[in-house]
Amino acid sequence: MFARLTSGAVVGIDARLIEVQCDIAGGLPTFQIVGLPEKEVSESRERIRSAIKNSGFSFPAGRITANLAPADVRKAGVGYDLPIALAILIASEQLPGVSEQRPIVGELALNGDVRGISGVLPLALEALDRGLSGVIVPVENAAEAALIDGVKAYPIKTLSDAAAFLGGDIEIEAQPCDVAHLLAGTAEAIRHDLADIRGQAQAKRALEIAAAGGHNLLLTGPPGAGKSLLARSLPELLPPLSFEEALEVTRVYSIAGLLERGGSLVVRRPFRAPHHTISYAGMVGGGHGIPGPGEISLSHHGVLFLDELPEYDRRVLETLRQPLEDRTILLSRAGISVRYPASFTLVAAMNPCPCGFLGDTIKPCTCSMHDVRRYRKRLSGPFLDRIDLFVEVPRLPVEDLFGRRRSANSDTVRDAVEAARRVQWERMREDDGRFSNAELDSEGVRAHCALGEEGATLLKRAVARFGLSARGHVRVLRVARTIADLDRAEHIEAAHVAEALRYRGDRSAPGG
């Protein structure tokens, strides 16, 4: 007997529908899975056999062949357990031969329970694209699949449930989903409030600018000055994720298998802080088989924080250049290439020198000039070119440490940031795919960052005096545009240029 069901495979960020065929022929009892299965798929034979036996069915004798089509797509993951088991039940006439178009996924435990898998959200999206009415998924993943409007997600607990559902013996109610309720979670209380960080007024201002314009930021200062705290507060200064953005983030987390158990939408902006020993594959994505998403994709629509920047492997930092520019990463491997989104704000932190106290007011620096130069040379010019804001975070003066003065809290700043972002969206509506000032290239700068006479004179003088390069010049203009947007000014004025010049970065770090 022959049976046919539908399942799905995740290839990069997208899912593909996979046809699961099963045939049982006469002859010696064998069980084979063909159609380019990876190791974990071949291993599923033992799980499937036990699950079928322990669910009150019998595992048929004879030659069992399961085929996963199309045969040229690599089949990884454990989601094929359930559809293969069901196809065997149909082929051995323990289930009526149904014509089931809806994709079925799930891992089987030996006792017949259905366990959650990764990548269910992309599958639901693919089902929507193909005009299918629903997906049959593990109960753990149902909330995630239900996010897609127009596709019903049927939660499955056990193999016998699935069999009864396909056979029409029981009804299973589709998972409900209240998107508005989920998104309301974004308005939650702020956890890392700017007001809780003492002093550092300039750094806080720089964070506000970074949030408003999407600019990348480098914080330089001695240990303990508050660099990490400042970085951590950035995601909450950004406007809440829109539903579309949240869906994009959730999709990456779904593929990476990082969604919480039974979780659905990721509503908080990601904050990723990988350790400086991170490998190339961990940063940009990779791994065996189909390359998975790396930290830059897990930071999509959020913040990637690199503490102790010069300690990172040079090769790892250089690979960030292209995604910082393109906001996406293409991973090409033998026989497969996948694209992941990687639109993130980079916040980096470093000490001014190896001992950390160069330029400190109290502790003397013990490094030689040579040490300092070598330390800073670990960062390449082209990499630093991608950073718009360079900020010094000095040791706190005693009066700030014990003072009672509190700065603006994150709520207030976020309102200003949102207003500035709206101005940018309006202005760049005609520019394809650009949403923030940080994305302006030299052409965009020419179009949107016109200076008045006073501002132009100031900038000209700065170029001459500080030896600003053409790139440094564009960078100052971008930042000035954001400062003007925060100021609700239509034109960039001299004061905005003056402030932008403070973050140009030829003092605090190399580059500029």
Added chain:
Amino acid sequence: MSLSGAEAEERACLLLKELGYMIVARNWRSRYGEIDIIARDGSTIVFVEVKARSSRGFGGPDAAVDIGKQRRIASTAGQFLQQTRCELQARFDVVTFSGERPSVYRDAFRIR
């Protein structure tokens, strides 16, 4: 006291008949080896290996019929199916006697 091989096979046949099997052949030989009993259980053809053991101390049928023995049985079974042009689904059972107590292991092993 354990049964002799022939006695065990004789008893196994009786037992299988009671269970509704139809005996097709006994001690069927090929150049790979021998199958103790070939029977039909409904629409399935069953190849049965009979093992007499004095105690359970040495493990169950999987231990008694090791992987080499399984391969020999499977090869012989393949020959049988070919020669008889049989297209039924096939299964391997093992009947063990521990002392005089029989146990029937349906679907005892599969070809990997």
